Amino acid sequence: MSLVTYELDDHVATITLNRPDARNAINGALRRDLNAAWNRFRDDEDAWVGILTANGDVFCAGGDLKDGEGSVGTFGGTFWEKPTINSFESGMELFKPTIAAVHGPCIGYGLTGVLFCDFVIASTEASFAYPEVSLGVPTIVGAIRLPERVRWADAMELLLTGRPITAERAKEIGLVWRLVEPDRLQSEAQSWARTLTEAAPLAQRATKEVASRTANMGWIESVRFGETMRKVAGATEDVAEGIAAWREKRTPKWRAR
Template identity: 85%
Template sequence: MSLVTYELTQHIATITLNRPEARNAINGALRRDLNAAWDRFRDEEDAWVGILTANGSVFCAGADLNDGDGAVGTFGGTFWEKPTINSFESGMELFKPTIAAVHGPCIGYGLTGVLFCDFVIADTEASFSFPEVLLGMPTIVGAIRLPHRVGWANAMELLLTGKPMSAQRAKEIGLVWKLVEPDALQAEARAWAETLTEAAPLAQRATKEVAWRTADMGWIESVRFGETMRKVVGSTGDVIEGIRAWREKRKPEWRGR
């Protein structure tokens, strides 16, 4: 049985954690399957939008502390993982739009991955936590990413207490973008993904990359980089199609090239 499933329909890739008997805790095998799924999404030309979700009643129980290949940090005999940026949750370069559809507890490693998604849609029964400090370990990638997402004090509320945050509170601070009833979660995520596929995929990726890279650039460098990206995308067939469709007053047929 695959610990992560990958389904591609109508340009939308759904990546699903599939270890419900272990509350989707991240062991070494699940980590490898998850990284492979994100690599596939990044490289597959027909995949324009990604949805991260999970089977079972728990979105993710965090790292499996009984598996040294799955846990991050040291606790109970587990080992330090080498620093990396080539996995999705630790910051691989991926500029396709991504959505997290979260239900139930979303803990530690799972929350780190969710934070890398552009849109977090959660049901009212979801909760979020970084419990590492309660185990004597620091949170690393979450501590780097979370303050930029929700502000300093809100981030420290999660990072320094280790306590769960309700979906309602997460929506209040901006961690959750949209809050829905449990039976509407998957449909809401899918509907938003379909909305995203209405735009030109290469233009979306260039726009997201500009937003991402210029966060640490000066103004002149940012504008120069942005104009370079405009020229790169401006040479694609989708631009010709977009203008032609606008003139003909019809819906464009994007090809992603």
């Protein structure tokens, strides 16, 4: 049985954690499969939007403390030896739109993965936690990512107490974008993914890359980089198709070229 499944349907790739018997805790094998799935999504020209979700009642129980490999990056004997610089949650450069569809507890490594996504859609039964400090372990990548998404004090609430917060609280602080009833979670994520595929995929990626890279640039450098990206995107077939569709008053047929 694959620990992570990858399904592609009409330009939407669904990446699913598939270790429900262990509450989708991240061991070395699952982590390798998960990174491979994100690599596949990044490199798959037919995949325009990605959804991260999970099987079972728990989205992710965090790092597997029983895993002898210690390859989850937060627990185990190799804690200081395996920095996650190119994995899906902490270093990969990915500018395609991504959605997290979260149900049940989302803990530690799972929450860091969710923070990798542009949109977080959660079930009312979801909860979120970074419990590392309660075990004497610092949270690293989560401590880098979370303050970029929510207010400082709200980030510290999660990071410094180790206590979980409800889905409602996560929506209140801006961690969750949309909150839905459990039976609507997957359909809501798929519906939003379909909406995203209506826009030009290469233009989306260029826009997201500009938003990401210019966060740490000065104004002049940001504008220059953005104008460079505009020229790059302007040379694509999709731009010609978009203009032609506008003139002909029809729906454009994007090809991601």
